[in-house]
Amino acid sequence: MKPQDIDHIYSLGRPSLSPDGSAILVTRRSPRVDHNDHVSRIWMIPTADGEPPRRFTHGDRDAEPAYSPDGRWVAFVRPDGRGRPQLHVMRARGGDAWQLTHHPMGVAAPVWSPDADRIAYLALLPEPGRYGTDPAVGADQEPPRLVTRPFYQADGLGYTVDRRRKLHVLDLPAEGRPADPWVVLDDEHDEEAPVWNPDGTLLAFAARRRAGAERESGVDIHVCAPDGSGLRVLTDGSVSGGRPAFTPDGTAVLFVGVSLREDRVRWREHNFGVWRALVEVREKAPERVTAKGSVDLMPPITANALGVCFPGDRLVFSSAHRGVARLVSYTAEGDQLSLLDDRYTVGGYCAGIAGGKPALAVSVSTTTSPGEVVLHVDGKTRALTNFSGLLSESLAIREPEEIIATASDGYPVHGWVVRPGGPGPHPVLLHIHGGPHWHHTSAVFDEAQVYAEAGYAVALCNPRGSLGYGPEHSEAIDDKLGTVDADDLLAFVEQVAALPGMDTGRVGIMGGSYGGTMTSLLIGRTDRFAAAISERATNDQVLFVGTSDVGWLADPRPHGESLDRLVEQSPMSYVDRITTPTLIVHSEKDLRCSFAQAQVFYAALLARNVPTALLIFPGENHNLTRSGQPRHRVERFRHVLDWWARYLPTERNPLLEGNPYAGFPAGESIVDRKSVEAEEVVR
Template sequence: MKFSDLPLLQSVSAPTIHPSGDRAVVSVTRPNLEADAYVGQLWEVLLSGVPTARRFTRGFRDTAPQFSPNGRLLAFIRSAPDVAGQLHIVDSLGGEPTTLTEAPLGVIGFRWSPDGTRIAFTARVPEAGRYRTIEGLGPDAEPARRITSTRYKANGVGYTTDRRSQVFLLEVPRADGEPVYPVAPSVDNPKPDRRSGVPKARQLTTGDFDHGDLSFSADVGSLLVVSARHERRDRDLRTDLWHITLGKPGSRARVHAELVTGTEPNRAIRLVEQTASGAILFIAHELGRGGRDFVARHDGLFIIDRPGAPARRLTEAESIDLGDCSAVVVVDDETFLVQNRTRGALHLTAVTAGGQVTALTAGPFEVHGAAAASDTIALSLSAANTVGDVAVLRGGQLQLRTDFSGELRSAGLRPARELVVPARDGHAVHGWVLQPAGDGPHPVLLMVHGGPFSSHTVTVLDEAQVYADAGYAVVMCNPRGSSGYGQRHGRVIRRGFGTLDFTDVIDFLDGALSEFPALDADRLGVMGGSYGGYLTAWITEHDQRFAAAIVERGFLDATAFAGNSDIGTFFGQEYLGTSPDAVRAQNAQEHVQRVNTPTLLIHSEQDLRCPLDQAERYYQALRRQGVDADLVLFPGEDHELSRSGRPRHRRQRFEIILDWWERHLPVTPVPPTTPV
């Protein structure tokens, strides 16, 4: 795969399945260089017979499909260039979509009511006069912001306290109803009011707090929503479940929210679902007594069997990790489907109300979403040979129903060889090695993932494929601190950044060099982003063998990070501690004087996770001490540049990276000149 093959990366959403179980619908999106945007439509996939997939919609970017409970309608979010995504419905057999919302900043997420008559959704509500809600009043002319909280911005969003996400309710109109026509001017009515035909949504929540996932009760009379409304919400990470009574259709009565999990221990609740019998399911992780200890905590599945009962954890905390689970799928009152992260894979897992856990899939792939109906389970997955496809699970057998990555395979994908290397203390470090075509010896790039509670996985990684195609061997592993190997594995580097994580990565590199003779141990580069940028900097501060390094969107100065990152109020404090001496000992900026490795720093100007000054301070220090260093800044991008930045920026980023390696670590080594 070359960087020009970016448009072949077709991502597939979680499926929605028709109640009959005979078909599913997914969103298939991809980078488009001409539009410099992500485009995509909904695809209908038959789940039996001859594998068949057809494009179902033709919007610019159609995402998040959900069948209505009776299967007659399909709801989804449609976005246009530079226009926020709005909720639409369409007949499930096809036809012209009907627009349901006019949210100024777009719809975030939505849910059908069990009877199909209502849809609840979340959307950010801007303060009056902000975010171009008044024509002609641009961002630079808005009134000043008064900040009274310590958390007031989020990467990829910006300021949040003046555009909180709120819950709305709308009554679903008939998809085949008569359209609304514009009123023509007349003598009596020269300027008739504009009629959009979009139904009026009822705002259910207000207040200075955000609202997340939501779920209807079986009788459609209430909603559960995830939110942090407690007094300490600015000082901890707790989120709770709130119960909202809806009233009868058309009701405009004042809505009251009632706390459901107020007496429960501190948890960060992320997803919620309800069963037909009234049990409440949610995915969350424990936060400890202070409500802030998030480090490497496994998300688990919890159940509240009946109103007022305490929550029970159904999955074991040490080994079951639901942190990448996209939804709780209720098969029936006793069986629920989730996704468990393990050793670089993500597997569909069944959990019963009694706490029995059964893996439904196994193998080198990741299940990104699932849906169930009529004894059929549809799922979306990625693997070593696909970025995204749809499969069906019947009788324990997995059958692929699509081939959206055929062109990508034709462009060329290098296989990743799995490897386990014993670290210096005997710990087994797990990872992969990609080798380019040819016999070698090949220059080697050590790639470090972010997080740190994240992982390299078994599926296609565009970064590794592009570098392998360019002639570099790629070495990547999951050192201690990574996810997928148990909580203890993830938490062991708490208060110990740059210790076991550093030695695990170096030991894995040495093991790979020993295992694969085609890797050139004398030509090494190292690169990583976010926490991986931190560890890359740390490596060059403590190991001088690398010809060059690339530090991208790095967590480089914990002291500055605490004051200007969107997670600065807790991330560094929980991972590095609060002792000034301990922070200095783990802080990359404090040890920059040790670096003599040529270093390229790549950063995005709108990065609020690892703000721009993280790179600027480190870059300036390198230049002051005479290190060969470049700083590349991408305008308009945030922390997610390499994954979801503008397609042209992603392509340019690859060009810049490959140029850096060609300068400092050429695939064909330059022969030394012979003195005359």
């Protein structure tokens, strides 16, 4: 896979199963490098054997399809003439779609009422005179923003205090007619993840609305009628929750949540579970459904977080387990059953009926496919698509090899190596995931594929702090970033470097977000690596608290009692020891790890005459590598390969004339021996 081949790497959205079980709708999204944009198309997948998938809509920006409960209609999101995503509806059998909404900043998350007469959705409502609502007022001419709360911006969006995400409802009009939507709760609060109760009289949603909650991270579960009446909060602020779903009898709401510490800002744990709140009870501590630490759901603050569903009388959800996002059936007794083979990593799912039996439509990825759709009925799983067929014809996908290393304290470190092929010896790249409470998986990963194609063995592991290995694993680095996780990373890369066919003396390190932070931290503690690439890192933990959109979650008291701890975990505290040539990559509009994080680190390395460069991507946010402009993603890959060509050249990635880093000095890193073992890391 070459950098420009990202066109072939697609992703699938959450599927929607038709009420009669005959078809599944799913969004397939992929970059287009030549147009420098992304294509998002809705596909219809028949569930009967032998029928191939086909395009359902003909737009290139269509997404979020949802069958109506009566099977007559499909709601979805499509841009209007100004590129703003609006709610559209069309007949399920096909035909022309008509636009229902005209919101100045678009809509998201359409949800049908059980009787198929109404649709709830979310829309950003800007303050008058902002964000182009008044053509005469440019962005730099808007009035000043008054901020009085810690959460006032969001990566990928910008300021949030002057554009609230509000829950709306509309009555489905006659075909082709305009709709007349209304705001359910017309106030200054945001709402997220709306869902209807079984009889359509209530909506549940997640929001931070309690008095004083603007200084807390806790998100409560609420219910109200579609007209906003009868509003009540079901939870008491002791648990932060999201992705609510009513039980089949409508008496309770199950949601994804995590308990909070006494300050109601920081999480008490990192393993999100399922909780229950009774609909008729106000502000009561919710009940755990899943035992503490028994499951590991994606945090509801993440874009790809999933909630629970009920195929029949079973409770089903996705839980991370050793690098796989499993689909789990959970019983009242606490027993778990993984419904799919572990070769599948779950991306999205929905429950319904197929062939008269409870069914699950699931989007999955594998070691050779970025996305397929499977149907799970009566204990059996059937693949319905082969979207990756063209991919395998175009690219040679390299499958990962599972590795378990041993840290200096005897702890097992689980991960994979993606080999480049050929006899070697191959230089090794340690690629560290973000988070830290995230994970590498065995599914197709564009970064590993590109670097392996260029002749590098790519080491991917889940050190302590990662998702999917239980509470002891995920909580091991609380207030101790750069301790046992550093041990795990170094132990893993040493084991990979010692494998047959590897060049033990030629090892590089790279990563983004938490991975960038650990890259910056480790090169301040060891000269093991020939070179480093630190991307979107937090190099100053104190700076992070005040400049990140989620910095308040890290510690609301960055000065005083917490200062020493934050300084100790900051790469800037060890910058005087760095000699490793380092490429720093950052997006100009990153609000998760601010651009200042890159600037201070670059200035410090430059002052010490460490070979370094700062690569800046205009207009991009924290998610450049996943959803950035395709041409920027390709350019980033080329810079990464050019950097490795300078310090770890291979036959397939040689140092060529015109390489922007060709004149860079080699630096003082020792690359021809294993200079530092994992147990020698200085904390």
